[in-house]
Amino acid sequence: MEKKELRRTIGERAKQRRKSLKLPLQYVAGQMDVNKTTIQRYENGSIDNTKKLIVEGLADALHVSAAWLRGETEDMGADMSDSRDFKIESAMSRIMGDFPLDMKEEESDFSKDLLLLFLYEYRMFNQSFTHAAKEYGKGGDFNEAMSKVMGFESEQEFNNVMFLREVMRFINSTSEISDIVRVYAKQPELARTRLKNLLSEHSL
Structure with a gap:
């Protein structure tokens, strides 16, 4: 495949995949640590997008194989199909x-610990x-x-009440987490203790 044709193939496939997932240019740019204009130019083939580092960067950002981007296969090798999965x-x-954080x-x-608690509570x-x-x-009939x-x-009233009852723990726990952060400003030791106590209720 000639380089000009390869540029076009990579650009078209990258754009096709990005559009199918409804991902903005800025998302892909952020993944590759470039600006969105550069991604636009990769997609339209106006700059060289055939270098190994660029193709692999696009492939990683879009969760497809580099071979598919280059047009060497029709198997996308995709492991995700929902843009939310990418963003998560x-x-x-x-x-x-961000770790290690620049603090004591x-x-x-x-x-x-706060992040761990959020993740545990979110899973629940x-x-x-x-x-x-x-x-x-x-x-249904039973309800x-x-x-x-x-x-x-x-x-409907029964369903609403029962639905709320099911998710009430999460509502309460997020309120408790917010309160711990507020307490930290004046009483960090108390906030740490409360956070540790909540964490002790969880296990992987």
Whole structure:
């Protein structure tokens, strides 16, 4: 394949993949540590996009194989299909890249513990939310019967109350986390103790 044709193939495929995932230019630019104009120029082939480092950077950013970008195969080798997955992975990667934090060890430890607690609580939220959505999102004969037995005015009211009950722990825990951060300003030792106590309730 001639270099000009290769440039066009890489650019067209990179753009096709980015558009199919509804990813902005800025997202890909951020992943490759360049500006979005550079990504635009890679996509339209107006600058050399055939260098190994660039092709592999685009492939990593778009979660496809370098071979697919070069037109050597029709197998995309994609491991993600939802742009949210990319953004979550990118956010987590950037958070990890922030460490070690430029602060005292005890402050850094507090920040890491806070992140751990968020992640533990979020995982529990997903479990509760999944159950709530399945059981109370659409309703059914059982919910209709139960709503009457329990004195609710409608099945919808019963579903709303039960859904909220399922996710209430997450609502309470996020409120508790916010309060711990507020307390830290005046009583850091108390905030650290409360955070450690909440963390002790969790395990991987």
